Amino acid sequence: MLVSDLAGKSADDKSAGDKLINSKPADLVTAQNVRMVYTSRNAELVTALDDVSFGIAEGEFIALLGPSGCGKTTLLKILTGTLKRTSGEVTMRGQPLEGPRPDIGRVFQTPVLLAWRSVLDNILLPIELGEGRLQRRDYEARARDYLKMVGLEGFETKYPHELSGGMQQRVAIGRSLIRDPAMLLMDEPFGALDAMTRDLMNVELLRIWQASRKTIVLVTHSIAEAVFLADRVFVMTPRPGRLSEIIPIDLPRPRHLDMINSPEFGHYVRRIGRHFATHGAVA
Amino acid sequence: MNEATRTPIEIAQSVLLLAGLLAAWEFAVVWLDISPILLPAPSAVAISLVNGVKSGLLIKHLGVTFFETMAGFVLGSVAGLVCGGLIAQSRAIERLLYPYVIAFQTVPKVAIAPLIVIWFGYGVASKVVIAATIAFFPVLANTIVGLRSVPADQLELMAAFMATRRQTLWKVRVPQALPFILVGLDVGAVLAVIGAVVGEFVSAKEGLGFQILQSGFSLDTAGVFAALVLLAVMGIAIHLAMGFLRKKVLYWVDDISPVNFSG
Numbered sequence: 310m311l312v313s314d315l316a317g318k319s320a321d322d323k324s325a326g327d328k329l330i331n332s333k334p335a336d337l338v339t340a341q342n343v344r345m346v347y348t349s350r351n352a353e354l355v356t357a358l359d360d361v362s363f364g365i366a367e368g369e370f371i372a373l374l375g376p377s378g379c380g381k382t383t384l385l386k387i388l389t390g391t392l393k394r395t396s397g398e399v400t401m402r403g404q405p406l407e408g409p410r411p412d413i414g415r416v417f418q419t420p421v422l423l424a425w426r427s428v429l430d431n432i433l434l435p436i437e438l439g440e441g442r443l444q445r446r447d448y449e450a451r452a453r454d455y456l457k458m459v460g461l462e463g464f465e466t467k468y469p470h471e472l473s474g475g476m477q478q479r480v481a482i483g484r485s486l487i488r489d490p491a492m493l494l495m496d497e498p499f500g501a502l503d504a505m506t507r508d509l510m511n512v513e514l515l516r517i518w519q520a521s522r523k524t525i526v527l528v529t530h531s532i533a534e535a536v537f538l539a540d541r542v543f544v545m546t547p548r549p550g551r552l553s554e555i556i557p558i559d560l561p562r563p564r565h566l567d568m569i570n571s572p573e574f575g576h577y578v579r580r581i582g583r584h585f586a587t588h589g590a591v592a
Numbered sequence: 593m594n595e596a597t598r599t600p601i602e603i604a605q606s607v608l609l610l611a612g613l614l615a616a617w618e619f620a621v622v623w624l625d626i627s628p629i630l631l632p633a634p635s636a637v638a639i640s641l642v643n644g645v646k647s648g649l650l651i652k653h654l655g656v657t658f659f660e661t662m663a664g665f666v667l668g669s670v671a672g673l674v675c676g677g678l679i680a681q682s683r684a685i686e687r688l689l690y691p692y693v694i695a696f697q698t699v700p701k702v703a704i705a706p707l708i709v710i711w712f713g714y715g716v717a718s719k720v721v722i723a724a725t726i727a728f729f730p731v732l733a734n735t736i737v738g739l740r741s742v743p744a745d746q747l748e749l750m751a752a753f754m755a756t757r758r759q760t761l762w763k764v765r766v767p768q769a770l771p772f773i774l775v776g777l778d779v780g781a782v783l784a785v786i787g788a789v790v791g792e793f794v795s796a797k798e799g800l801g802f803q804i805l806q807s808g809f810s811l812d813t814a815g816v817f818a819a820l821v822l823l824a825v826m827g828i829a830i831h832l833a834m835g836f837l838r839k840k841v842l843y844w845v846d847d848i849s850p851v852n853f854s855g
């Protein structure tokens with residue numbers, strides 16, 4: 310149904326893609342045969358990603374699902390531009406991606422807040438780095454809005470060590486949004502949260518996504534979370550990390566938590582679960 | 593390190609212990625009839641201390657040693673910070689300089705004190721230089737380690753947000769290094785006291801080290817102890833000041849002292 314479904318699937322992809330570009334908007338991001346080989350300390354080679362190809366349309370919500378160590382973080386680092394791939398092509402808006410860009414926001418697997426900065430100063434860090442100190446004032450109102458949105462109103466002047474792990478990760482989410490990036494890359498953003506808060510944050514994330522039409526790539530271990538959030542689930546298998554299946558989720562939007570109990574939802578969850586079972590990996 | 597975490601009862605216990613030891617010392621000297629040249633009673637030390645302070649003599653010597661210590665400390669730590677900053681900037685500079693830094697550190701500074709006195713004269717300057725050379729290394733080493741201690745994920749964060757080298761240095765590396773640097777400064781400050789006194793031992797006309805030698809020569813052991821007491825007080829005061837500075841600067845480090853209700 311989407312251009313991106315075709316990308317990298319067959320040999321005649323290129324021509325198919327070219328034809329489609331005229332009729333449909335091109336993918337925001339594409340990856341072609343991306344391969345990542347790490348050299349570990351004792352000169353051992355670790356293939357973290359092998360032959361990964363996909364396209365992501367503007368405004369799409371992608372869940373990257375796979376067991377621990379299958380290369381999800383590695384792929385996200387490559388898409389952020391902070392890790393140099395061993396081979397393969399990555400493009401954003403038709404241009405090769407050769408380094409970090411201001412229109413990509415990133416949430417890390419851990420909060421990575423700077424301990425000496427207050428919550429507000431942490432959220433405004435990307436502004437300070439990109440736009441300069443003087444521009445801070447213009448973004449302060451927005452920073453406060455995001456704080457409110459992630460349920461941390463009144464915590465502006467607190468320091469990271471005064472927050473719980475989940476609160477810290479919510480600050481990190483505010484920080485990733487502050488420059489209003491076109492694409493948001495989120496590495497298990499709610500992994501540290503309890504199930505209840507996690508559900509609420511997922512609903513909130515869908516609301517932000519629907520309101521801003523950002524493109525989101527979210528890494529998760531949870532099949533249910535992937536199905537609940539995503540337009541398409543990218544299923545990865547380890548050793549070496551491969552994109553083994555792309556599963557479109559045709560559940561209606563906006564999605565509500567009670568959909569989790571619907572038969573369609575259960576169908577998707579079972580299907581993906583079977584996939585992992587047959588590929589010998591447990592998510 | 594955590595002077596502030598002590599409860600009033602613990603402090604009272606420490607004071608009582610000191611008082612007990614002093615009392616035992618006093619009685620031992622009287623009962624065993626120990627010669628005041630060998631070991632003066634605490635009361636004799638106290639009298640010597642009060643007289644010295646009253647006459648202004650001890651205060652003058654204290655002032656000289658304090659100045660030498662502080663000037664040497666500032667000089668040595670500024671040099672340590674600058675060199676540490678440079679060495680941490682590039683592996684090439686490190687490879688060039690570090691062998692010499694290590695070689696310099698393995699030479700006991702006390703042993704080169706006479707040389708420094710020959711070069712910088714018998715006055716205050718040579719003591720300042722000796723104190724500086726001793727204070728230099730702990731600051732240098734801690735600055736390098738601190739600037740290099742940045743976790744990889746913070747560097748990735750800065751890279752993802754397209755920070756420049758300079759921004760990464762000032763917004764991440766330096767704050768991350770501060771706890772290390774402050775430990776280096778604390779050690780350096782206390783070592784600077786030793787440097788100043790060693791310099792005075794080699795040759796001087798004033799300072800507490802000079803006073804200790806003078807009192808020793810004239811068999812005024814109580815005078816030696818009085819000067820030692822002032823040196824100890826100075827060292828402790830400097831260490832406490834550094835602890836205070838550490839608390840002020842490292843406001844984000846969470847070591848708030850727990851309130852102990854149970855005693």
Ligand SMILES: Nc1ncnc2c1ncn2[C@@H]1O[C@H](COP(=O)(O)OP(=O)(O)OP(=O)(O)O)[C@@H](O)[C@H]1O
Pocket residue numbers: 347348349355356357375376377378379380381382383384418
């Ligand atoms: N810097 C590195 N040097 C060497 N090997 C690495 C490095 N980073 C990751 N790897 C290896 O690459 C593989 C993929 O790692 P990655 O962090 O991408 O996994 P992941 O899917 O994010 O796992 P998790 O779900 O546990 O976070 C792992 O086998 C890991 O050991």
Ligand SMILES: [Mg+2]
Pocket residue numbers: 381382383418496
């Ligand atoms: Mg990971």
